[in-house]
Amino acid sequence: DTGVSQNPRHKITKRGQNVTFRCDPISEHNRLYWYRQTLGQGPEFLTYFQNEAQLEKSRLLSDRFSAERPKGSFSTLEIQRTEQGDSAMYLCASRAASTEAFFGQGTRLTVV
Amino acid sequence: GDSVTQMEGPVTLSEEAFLTINCTYTATGYPSLFWYVQYPGEGLQLLLKATKADDKGSNKGFEATYRKETTSFHLEKGSVQVSDSAVYFCALRNSNSGYALNFGKGTSLLVTP
Numbered sequence: 001d002t003g004v005s006q007n008p009r010h011k012i013t014k015r016g017q018n019v020t021f022r023c024d025p026i027s028e029h030n031r032l033y034w035y036r037q038t039l040g041q042g043p044e045f046l047t048y049f050q051n052e053a054q055l056e057k058s059r060l061l062s063d064r065f066s067a068e069r070p071k072g073s074f075s076t077l078e079i080q081r082t083e084q085g086d087s088a089m090y091l092c093a094s095r096a097a098s099t100e101a102f103f104g105q106g107t108r109l110t111v112v
Numbered sequence: 113g114d115s116v117t118q119m120e121g122p123v124t125l126s127e128e129a130f131l132t133i134n135c136t137y138t139a140t141g142y143p144s145l146f147w148y149v150q151y152p153g154e155g156l157q158l159l160l161k162a163t164k165a166d167d168k169g170s171n172k173g174f175e176a177t178y179r180k181e182t183t184s185f186h187l188e189k190g191s192v193q194v195s196d197s198a199v200y201f202c203a204l205r206n207s208n209s210g211y212a213l214n215f216g217k218g219t220s221l222l223v224t225p
Contacts, residue, residue, distance in 0.1 A: 040217065040218075041218070042201050042218050043156070043201075043215050045212040045213070048211070056212065093213075100146070100161065102158075103155045103156040105155040106155060
């Protein structure tokens, strides 16, 4: 197992466009988290899945954001009608009940 | 709500110097505490953790003690190396927050030869 994988690593998009990111967690991990990290800040929690159920969403997750984990394996995070303020690093982490969180390398989004 | 406060960086030290990065927290209940490290160009990695008061987490020469009376979890290393240059994040995890991690802003450390 090579760890948590995120794709793409970098995404540049024009304001108003939709973008989708993918996260492939460590295979035996049933818990999956999305975070957002802006320059000079720590990661901020966005949403949490246990298997395919989305159990918690942060107030940071506006209506333009949606996340899915359809079969309890990989997850996608979609941002609709992107804004410049959405520019950030989007991090995915996974864990099992008996482990701590393992993070992917993130997807860096730049909205121009 | 829960929060983590770290000392601001950047911190610049000479090789073999003693390192302390301060971290204090505000939380209800009994959170678990963590230090994560982010090396240049890499993802966040767990450095060490402590799950209850007076526990000491340690790894790679780093250590931190969970002090409930001072709500602190300061990171220390006796002799830093150039390879320790990275950004260090203090974090907490509480059962009342879906077990998501709540991070501080991070402290950048640069160790010079």
